[in-house]
Amino acid sequence: MKIVTKIKSNKKKIIMKKYGMATVVAGLISFGAAAQSNNVISANNYLKNGELEKALEKIEMAKEHEKTSDKGKTWLYRGQIMMSIAKSEEENYQMLVEDPLFEASKSFKKAIEIGDRRVDEREVKQLYQVAGIEMFKSALDHYNASEFPQASTNFERSAEIKEYFEIIDTSAYFNAGLAAEYGGDTARALTFYKKVAEWGYLEGELYGNMAQLLLQQGKDEEAMTVLAEGRRLYPTDQNIIATLINIYLKEGKSEEALEMINEALKADDENAQLLFAKGTLLDELGKPEESMKVYKKAVAVDPDNYESYYNLGAIFVNQASDIQSKMNELDFKQQDKYEKLKKERNELFKKALEPLEKAHKLNEEDITTVQTLAQIYGQLEMREKYKAMSEKLSTLRGK
Numbered sequence: 001m002k003i004v005t006k007i008k009s010n011k012k013k014i015i016m017k018k019y020g021m022a023t024v025v026a027g028l029i030s031f032g033a034a035a036q037s038n039n040v041i042s043a044n045n046y047l048k049n050g051e052l053e054k055a056l057e058k059i060e061m062a063k064e065h066e067k068t069s070d071k072g073k074t075w076l077y078r079g080q081i082m083m084s085i086a087k088s089e090e091e092n093y094q095m096l097v098e099d100p101l102f103e104a105s106k107s108f109k110k111a112i113e114i115g116d117r118r119v120d121e122r123e124v125k126q127l128y129q130v131a132g133i134e135m136f137k138s139a140l141d142h143y144n145a146s147e148f149p150q151a152s153t154n155f156e157r158s159a160e161i162k163e164y165f166e167i168i169d170t171s172a173y174f175n176a177g178l179a180a181e182y183g184g185d186t187a188r189a190l191t192f193y194k195k196v197a198e199w200g201y202l203e204g205e206l207y208g209n210m211a212q213l214l215l216q217q218g219k220d221e222e223a224m225t226v227l228a229e230g231r232r233l234y235p236t237d238q239n240i241i242a243t244l245i246n247i248y249l250k251e252g253k254s255e256e257a258l259e260m261i262n263e264a265l266k267a268d269d270e271n272a273q274l275l276f277a278k279g280t281l282l283d284e285l286g287k288p289e290e291s292m293k294v295y296k297k298a299v300a301v302d303p304d305n306y307e308s309y310y311n312l313g314a315i316f317v318n319q320a321s322d323i324q325s326k327m328n329e330l331d332f333k334q335q336d337k338y339e340k341l342k343k344e345r346n347e348l349f350k351k352a353l354e355p356l357e358k359a360h361k362l363n364e365e366d367i368t369t370v371q372t373l374a375q376i377y378g379q380l381e382m383r384e385k386y387k388a389m390s391e392k393l394s395t396l397r398g399k
Contacts, residue, residue, distance in 0.1 A: 039058045039059070039061045039062040039065075039068070040058070040059070040062045040068055040071065040073055040074050040077060042054075042058045043055045043056075043058035043059035043062060043077050043078075043081065044073075044077045046058060047077065047080060047081050047084060052081065052084055052085055052088065052093050052096065053092070053093065053096060055077075055081045055084075056081055056085070056096055056097070059074065059077055059078045059081055060078075062074050063075070063078055070114060071114070071116060072111045072114045072115070072116025072118060072119035072124075073111075073116065073118060073119055075107045075108070075110045075111035075114065076107070076108070076111045076119050076123075076124055076127075078103075078104075078107040079103075079104045079105075079107035079108040079111060079124075079127060079128075079131070080104075080127070082097065082100040082101070082103040082104035082107060083100070083101070083104040083127075083130075083131065083134070085097055085100040086100040086101040086104060086134065087134075101131065101134055101135055101138055101154075102135075102157065104131050105128065105131040105132065105135060105157065105161060108124055108125075108127050108128035108131055109128055109164070111124045112124050112125060112128060125165075128161060128164070129161065129165065131161065132157075132158050132161030132162055133158075135154050135157050135158040135161065136154070136155065136158040136172060138154050139151045139152075139153075139154035139155040139158060139172075139175065139176075139179070142154060142179075143155075143175070143179055146182075148179045148180065148182045148183030148184075149179075149180075149183045149185070151175075151179040151183075152175075152176045152177075152179035152180040152183060152185070152188065153176075155172050155173070155175040155176035155179060156172070156173070156176040156192075158172045159172035159173045159176065168199060170196045170199050170201040171201075173192050173195055173196050173201075174192065174193070174196045174201055174202065174206075176188075176192045177189045177190070177191070177192030177193045177195075177196070180192065181209075181213065186213045186216065186217055189213060190210060190213055190214070193206055193209060193210045193213075194210065197210065203233075203234050203237060204230050204233070204234030204237025204238075204239055204240045205237065205239040206230075207226055207227060207229065207230025207233075207234070207237070207239070207240055208227075208230065208237070208239030208240050208242065208243045209239075210223075210226045211223040211224075211226045211227045211230070211240075211243050212243060214226060215247070220247070223243075223247070224247070227240055227243060227244055227247075231244075236263070236266075236267055238264060238267060238268070241260050241263050241264045242264065244256075244257075244260045245257050245260045245261055245264070245277065248260060249277070254281050254284050254285055255285070257277075257281055258278065258281045258282070258285070261274055261277055261278045261281065262278070265278070270301045271301075272298045272299075272301045272302035272305050272308070275294050275295075275297055275298035275301065275308070276295070276298050276305065276307050276308045276311070278294050279291045279292075279294035279295040279298060279308065279311060279312075280311060282294060283311070283315060288315050288318075288319070291311075291315060292312060292315055295308045295309075295311055295312040295315075295355075296312065299312070299355075299358075304362060306359050306362040306363045306366075309355045309356070309358045309359035309362065310355070310356065310359040310366075310368075310369060312355040313352040313353070313354075313355035313356035313359060313372070314352075314356075314372075315352075316348045316349070316351045316352035316355075317348070317349070317352045317356075317372060317376070319348050320345045320346075320348035320349050320352065323341050323344050323345040323348065324345055326341055327341045327342060327345070345379075346379065346380060349376045349379055349380055350380065352372075352376060353373075353376060356369060356372060356373055356376070357373065360373060365396065367393065367396050367397065370389055370392055370393045370396060371393055373385075373389050374386060374389040374390050374393055377389055
């Protein structure tokens with residue numbers, strides 16, 4: 001008979017617990033979330049210790065994870081880390097991020113938009129405003145370094161931050177346009193100029209600037225439209241008037257140019273350049289007597305105005321040349337008339353001498369003035385002066 005031996009044991013049976021797969025996965029997710037929260041905390045701790053590279057590594061991991069990417073603290077700390085990198089003078093930190101100041105501003109804005117109750121909204125808004133101030137400073141640095149594209153971008157970003165707080169910074173937007181203009185991006189410049197013009201910034205001056213840019217692009221009709229609007233809003237603005245004068249002169253529209261010059265002189269009747277331009281136009285329009293009066297006023301206002309002295313003398317010379325043409329048409333039997341005309345011609349040459357000699361004194365290297373004086377001295381039989389001026393003419397031509 002087979003003996004069956006039963007061995008009794010006091011050892012308690014271990015009861016195995018059974019967990020469902022869902023419970024295990026939930027635990028793993030919980031662990032992952034905790035790890036990401038630790039990344040946010042670690043990033044802040046590294047920031048406090050000045051270990052910016054490690055702080056950046058941790059916060060970038062946290063911002064990408066779904067459990068911490070929508071947390072206000074993630075973006076608050078990221079903004080602070082980026083600001084610290086932007087302000088760091090250590091080259092190894094400066095190389096960590098391409099544009100840390102921009103990244104900081106974006107992070108603060110996102111922290112505000114998330115609206116996490118565990119984050120002090122007032123603090124984040126202050127930091128966002130500080131980022132805007134730093135952005136403006138950065139724009140100035142780029143501008144002074146002639147890095148105009150980046151300057152324009154940062155001026156715009158600075159203005160956008162102000163606008164977030166319902167503050168219109170027209171100067172920042174204007175600077176964005178100015179930097180774009182200097183950087184050769186006229187389309188971008190015009191965008192900002194038009195924007196601030198709508199807010200009345202710089203009044204008429206800006207319309208003149210916009211017109212100049214359009215003219216550079218060959219968009220003359222658009223330029224005239226801008227100037228017409230500028231004139232409607234600011235009828236006495238000198239910048240607009242000056243731009244219109246130049247356009248009319250370029251197009252040979254003397255009457256229109258003269259009208260604009262007269263408008264400009266109402267505000268500045270002792271502007272020697274405007275007077276010179278008016279004198280030139282009057283002469284072109286066949287009004288030499290009026291032209292001479294204006295030239296005389298121009299040199300009275302500005303005794304160093306070479307151009308007005310020369311043109312004043314040139315009027316007399318041209319009148320003398322007309323008489324000379326009449327003299328050339330006479331035959332030998334009309335000697336009395338010839339002598340009479342010669343006397344009239346010489347009187348005009350004598351009147352031309354004073355302004356031309358003053359012009360020469362102001363600009364001794366101008367060949368045209370020297371040549372004209374030599375001709376007059378010859379006609380008036382002023383032999384010594386003729387000889388000296390002829391020698392000077394030869395010297396200048398030999399240079």
